């Protein structure tokens with residue numbers, strides 16, 4: 001069995017296999033109702049626990065639907081309703097859940113919760129977002145880019161805004177898939193140096209450019225995300241907005257990238273804050289393909305975890 005904890009912890013060949021498998025499974029289902037079972041039902045007789053310690057729309061629904069399409073069953077658990085939220089250790093929770101279910105997906109705050117869950121679980125554990133990373137999202141994003149533009153290797157991705165958890169997973173992916181990433185945002189919101197160093201060590205060109213107009217020159221993909229993440233203090237909201245406003249992805253900034261550049265946002269978005277509706281609903285945007293591909297990418301991730 002395999003855990004899917006982070007993109008840099010997964011072999012690059014396996015990441016490629018997962019994306020290719022996801023595309024093949026997507027194609028095989030074209031035109032079928034959302035609830036139709038996949039022909040091979042690879043998760044038949046399997047039970048999957050989906051634990052959420054933070055809100056979610058896409059992750060919750062795409063994992064749930066994905067398991068069911070593959071013939072498995074799910075239980076969606078809220079962290080605060082479990083003993084986990086009332087003092088039971090992560091290790092004991094992991095040991096107990098492993099007696100009931102075949103796979104655990106967890107969305108949590110502290111990365112240590114995820115790693116401890118993986119250490120003590122005897123079934124695969126999948127990272128459904130932590131304060132530091134969001135690997136399932138970036139697998140869907142790489143799949144989406146390649147659907148529209150072919151191989152992402154050697155392309156230029158520009159991250160505009162907060163160097164947050166989603167940005168970190170893009171940096172991990174830059175190292176593993178071989179694309180370049182330029183970060184443009186204020187210095188106080190830079191991605192952690194560890195993520196930058198890791199991507200550079202793997203040969204990816206990582207640039208920090210404070211001027212958004214310069215940053216987007218020659219970009220194949222522009223990416224934005226919320227300016228205030230779920231783990232950020234709401235009291236920082238006004239300061240962050242003031243700092244990040246110059247990095248909004250609007251039509252003017254988009255026009256300075258390559259003419260065929262794509263726009264991505266993992267959603268949920270605050271329209272007309274980090275990106276304008278004009279861009280989000282415009283011809284460069286592939287935001288809803290990204291959301292759909294969460295389903296396909298995660299189905300392939302679950303199969304890889306269970307070696308099915």
Ligand code: CP
Pocket residue numbers: 055056057058059060129137266267268
């Ligand atoms: N992009 C994403 O993970 O969305 P949710 O928070 O709705 O799951």
Ligand code: NVA
Pocket residue numbers: 129164165166225226228229230231266267268
């Ligand atoms: N950076 C955002 C992503 C949400 C999917 C957050 O962590 O809130």
